[in-house]
Amino acid sequence: MAEEEETELSDDQKKGIAKWFLVNAPAGEIQYVSRDLKLVLNDDDVYNEAASEAFPVYNKCHLISLKMPGGFGDVLVTSYGELQDNEYLDPKTAQVAIVDHVKQACTKVRPATDEELPSAYVEEYRCALEAEILKYVAEAYPKGSCSVYCTNGKDVEEPGSDFDLVVVIAAARLSPQNFCNGSWRTIWNIEFKDDIQKLELNGKLQVGAHYFEEGNVQLDTKHECRDSTMFQCVNNKCSDLMLPMLLELMCEYRIRSPDDTAISVANLIRRHETAYMASLEESYFKLSDNTFKDLRRKLPITRTLFPWRSTRQFSLKREISEELGIGK
Numbered sequence: 001m002a003e004e005e006e007t008e009l010s011d012d013q014k015k016g017i018a019k020w021f022l023v024n025a026p027a028g029e030i031q032y033v034s035r036d037l038k039l040v041l042n043d044d045d046v047y048n049e050a051a052s053e054a055f056p057v058y059n060k061c062h063l064i065s066l067k068m069p070g071g072f073g074d075v076l077v078t079s080y081g082e083l084q085d086n087e088y089l090d091p092k093t094a095q096v097a098i099v100d101h102v103k104q105a106c107t108k109v110r111p112a113t114d115e116e117l118p119s120a121y122v123e124e125y126r127c128a129l130e131a132e133i134l135k136y137v138a139e140a141y142p143k144g145s146c147s148v149y150c151t152n153g154k155d156v157e158e159p160g161s162d163f164d165l166v167v168v169i170a171a172a173r174l175s176p177q178n179f180c181n182g183s184w185r186t187i188w189n190i191e192f193k194d195d196i197q198k199l200e201l202n203g204k205l206q207v208g209a210h211y212f213e214e215g216n217v218q219l220d221t222k223h224e225c226r227d228s229t230m231f232q233c234v235n236n237k238c239s240d241l242m243l244p245m246l247l248e249l250m251c252e253y254r255i256r257s258p259d260d261t262a263i264s265v266a267n268l269i270r271r272h273e274t275a276y277m278a279s280l281e282e283s284y285f286k287l288s289d290n291t292f293k294d295l296r297r298k299l300p301i302t303r304t305l306f307p308w309r310s311t312r313q314f315s316l317k318r319e320i321s322e323e324l325g326i327g328k
Helices: 011-023 030-041 044-061 120-140 243-252 258-285 287-295 315-324
Strands: 065-067 074-076 082-084 087-090 095-100 105-111 145-152 163-175 180-193 198-211 217-230
Touching: 011 030, 011 044, 030 044, 065 105, 074 087, 074 095, 074 145, 120 145, 120 163, 120 258, 180 258, 198 258, 217 258, 258 287
Parallel strands: none
Antiparallel strands: 065 074, 082 087, 087 095, 095 105, 145 163, 163 180, 180 198, 198 217
């Protein structure tokens, strides 16, 4: 039978394979993967094309945090803060970071323009929520980062219109010297629905871990959840005809300030994330009793004692004894 001829991969095929490995690298390991890929490809042009396309996808997917020059702190690389290619808004400092994706570094910063920032009305809610989320992250994820972005309705100037905020939380514990890396990423989309005076939360939680000491074990789990709470605000321009209705509303619900709203939202986020973490820990405790047990071969339980004194009836024992001449 003739041997099959080896087919040389095209540059596009090589680039596609290289991109797949880069994009799917575990948390904190893309630089290790890229170093090995450069050696395997042995083609700088193919590698550079693959890296220029894969690194931005990876950085935004993993919500990496980069230090900004000039003492402005850290900026999260996310699609929610992306203004244009390689430019990312940091809402806390109202700065725009220019990012080198392949080097995973922030090269310079510039002040954000008024058009890139939300209105004063929306910013009041955004700042209040960010302050509460910062407290929560400092408590739950000591090395974590967070940002709150306005993704819709940033030009809303007063009550009466809807707007959306997005909370992004990212934390990573990287310990390659101990052959393990892990990350926690959560994105909460918060819709402020003025017409029904309601806040709707949609959360996406993702946890990844990689353990590679004398093996290769990865965890990649995702979870989605929803919740809602009341959102009350006062319209200072209400007419005299609306005043009785407004007073009745105030009696039924306590009018919430931006600070009250932020505390309520942060508590909901804390509750859902804590519950998800508890469910993960519970599943780990049950792993050996349930999952691993199901992997073992199931045999009937006869409760018959093993006949240690007459084991020659078992073929393996008999064959070994005859081969070694035991008992002769």
